[in-house]
Amino acid sequence: MxxxxxxxxxxxxxxxxxxxxxxxxxTMTRDELETMVRVHQAEVHRYVRYLGAExxxxxEDLVQETFLAVFRSPEPPVARDERQQSAWLRGIARNLFLxxxxxxxxxxxxxxxxxxxxxxxxxxxxxxxxxxxFDYKEALRECLASLDGRSREVLDLRYGQGKSRSExxxxxxxxxxxxxxxxxxxxxxxxxxVRRRLAx
Amino acid sequence: MDVSDERDRxxxxxxxxxxxxxxxxxxxxxxxxxxxxxxxxxxxPVPPRPDRSVGPAAPAARASRQRWVVPGLSAxxxxxxxxxGVLFASRPAGPQAGPIPRGTSVSTGDExxxxxxxxxxxxxxxxxxxxxxxxxxxxxxxxxxxxxxxVECDVDRGVGAFAVRTEDGVVTVTGTRFSVTMLDEMAKTxxxxxxxxxxxxxxxxxxxxxVLMTGAWGTTELKAxxxxxxxxxxxxxxxxxxxxxxxxxxxxxDPFLPAWKGGLPAAGGGFDKDTLALIKTLVIGSKVKLVxxxxxxxxxxxxxxxxxxxxxxxxxAVAEKPEGEGEKVAxxxxxxxxxxxxxxxxxxEKPRPEGERVAAVEKKALPAEGEKVAxxxxxxxxxxxxxxxxxxxxxxxxxxxxxxxxxxSVCWIEVKSTDKDAPLERYYPRHIAGKEGGGPDYEMVKLFxxxxxxxxxxxxWVFEERRRAIKMTIQSQ
Numbered sequence: 001m002x003x004x005x006x007x008x009x010x011x012x013x014x015x016x017x018x019x020x021x022x023x024x025x026x027t028m029t030r031d032e033l034e035t036m037v038r039v040h041q042a043e044v045h046r047y048v049r050y051l052g053a054e055x056x057x058x059x060e061d062l063v064q065e066t067f068l069a070v071f072r073s074p075e076p077p078v079a080r081d082e083r084q085q086s087a088w089l090r091g092i093a094r095n096l097f098l099x100x101x102x103x104x105x106x107x108x109x110x111x112x113x114x115x116x117x118x119x120x121x122x123x124x125x126x127x128x129x130x131x132x133x134f135d136y137k138e139a140l141r142e143c144l145a146s147l148d149g150r151s152r153e154v155l156d157l158r159y160g161q162g163k164s165r166s167e168x169x170x171x172x173x174x175x176x177x178x179x180x181x182x183x184x185x186x187x188x189x190x191x192x193x194v195r196r197r198l199a200x
Numbered sequence: 201m202d203v204s205d206e207r208d209r210x211x212x213x214x215x216x217x218x219x220x221x222x223x224x225x226x227x228x229x230x231x232x233x234x235x236x237x238x239x240x241x242x243x244x245p246v247p248p249r250p251d252r253s254v255g256p257a258a259p260a261a262r263a264s265r266q267r268w269v270v271p272g273l274s275a276x277x278x279x280x281x282x283x284x285g286v287l288f289a290s291r292p293a294g295p296q297a298g299p300i301p302r303g304t305s306v307s308t309g310d311e312x313x314x315x316x317x318x319x320x321x322x323x324x325x326x327x328x329x330x331x332x333x334x335x336x337x338x339x340x341x342x343x344x345x346x347x348x349x350x351v352e353c354d355v356d357r358g359v360g361a362f363a364v365r366t367e368d369g370v371v372t373v374t375g376t377r378f379s380v381t382m383l384d385e386m387a388k389t390x391x392x393x394x395x396x397x398x399x400x401x402x403x404x405x406x407x408x409x410x411v412l413m414t415g416a417w418g419t420t421e422l423k424a425x426x427x428x429x430x431x432x433x434x435x436x437x438x439x440x441x442x443x444x445x446x447x448x449x450x451x452x453x454d455p456f457l458p459a460w461k462g463g464l465p466a467a468g469g470g471f472d473k474d475t476l477a478l479i480k481t482l483v484i485g486s487k488v489k490l491v492x493x494x495x496x497x498x499x500x501x502x503x504x505x506x507x508x509x510x511x512x513x514x515x516x517a518v519a520e521k522p523e524g525e526g527e528k529v530a531x532x533x534x535x536x537x538x539x540x541x542x543x544x545x546x547x548x549e550k551p552r553p554e555g556e557r558v559a560a561v562e563k564k565a566l567p568a569e570g571e572k573v574a575x576x577x578x579x580x581x582x583x584x585x586x587x588x589x590x591x592x593x594x595x596x597x598x599x600x601x602x603x604x605x606x607x608x609s610v611c612w613i614e615v616k617s618t619d620k621d622a623p624l625e626r627y628y629p630r631h632i633a634g635k636e637g638g639g640p641d642y643e644m645v646k647l648f649x650x651x652x653x654x655x656x657x658x659x660x661w662v663f664e665e666r667r668r669a670i671k672m673t674i675q676s677q
Contacts, residue, residue: 050209064234118206119209184208
């Protein structure tokens, strides 16, 4: 819906992607940048963590650099559609992440262009599914609710309480490798559960 | 990584958010600062100032502050509430002053002043125009006493402590970025950032890190995304689970809810029982001093101090009650004045003696409420609509869908009713309790998604912090 489609009910409506955002050349205004940041920063942050940013600090730096790159670009996005803007931002984030991995020799994450392209395909096709990932997260919540007690306990210890694998292993009287494998199996089963729910 | 690795990492990230309560941070202010202020800040280097140098800011000085916003694990991170709206409108001018000794008072006049305190200037203050403060404290425990106005603080981690004292309380920090504002009762609200209410005495907003707000009520921790402060005013209205306080100098009451205690409702979680019991004893029309903190976008009661009972004729709750409601105003007033028949154990309502300070209902940081909210998109560009009136508790609307927003952290539908004079109203799904905080009523969310703009809808709603749709029917156009 744009101001051109204004009806009496939409008086005063301001869409985040105003027509004046359609630049073919020149820089963005600060207001336009702020709008873009507020609309997309959560997804960009989640995306760089998904790519493999090894800490919150690195993720935040990458998010900032992504939007600064947008602001300084001589050709800001011309897309009206939020999804197209989002895809464009993810492309910048991927490039910055790749550069980060190459620069940070001690980074535990190894990445190359091909692997990042595959990551983008999974993100776009399986998570976003032409939306903003809401359906995926909704399905994940439903799948979490269907887990048995022990599985949920392990996930709560790891993600809810932030315990390390060794701590969880001690609590559950298992080996650390066993916990690692268990967590991976649980994530795989959740992924499959989500896939089935979204397909059904 | 192969596809299974990618799915694994996706689920891992989402689980951290869903179970770990780790919403993405709000980096907007940090990013906007990095691109420079509207008044033309440039990213030019500035020679370092000696400790305690005081003086109005030059343009380059503001740019140097941008360098102090070091990303990542080092010091400050972003974003301050600029409630008075003037902190970013400063103009540079004036001579530089030399170091200032402890005990010195500073009055800024019409300009913004920059002050660096402590070892290598680990505390950087931007003092708003028409502010006054006094420099106190000691080495590595710097402190200022803010008498009036506002100060924006940027404190390096791992160097020392810093505190802002005010008449109403103390804000202490060991490394974060926040703002403290002392407002006069008739001060105007600012537009930038979070909740801002006129008539507040002390207002603290934290965008990253955490601060401790301490006063006679105890200590409250404010974390990133939270605000807190004090307000003095008249208890204008109340319900079982909320109160409306009209700050001095304002015509409208601001709603406050009790804090959420415990976890899930199924596990015994709910509104703080002490506060609920306290609300029952309060007398409408009393003058109260309230300490509040915003959690998940709503001001919540930390403590209430009854300053004085109502005058001979307490203010009626008429203004807060909508016309046509089934509950008559006179009956409601009578109930409030003479006790609630539904009070536990049949106790009559007993107003507290004047000046009695209510024990703090919170002595530590409030736990996160069961309703998790991921990073919420500020609705800065939303069309105008009326804020829900807390006194109108339920109703039915028939109208046309004007707008809607369905997202992972924001979900509402806006309806223009058939009443031509009625403003746009926004409706949200209810929160359904469940494990790990529950979530929105997904059935209602599905209906919101199904409804299209210009569809006719009928919505039965109740007021629970906002108008919540409990039943919705979509009719053909």
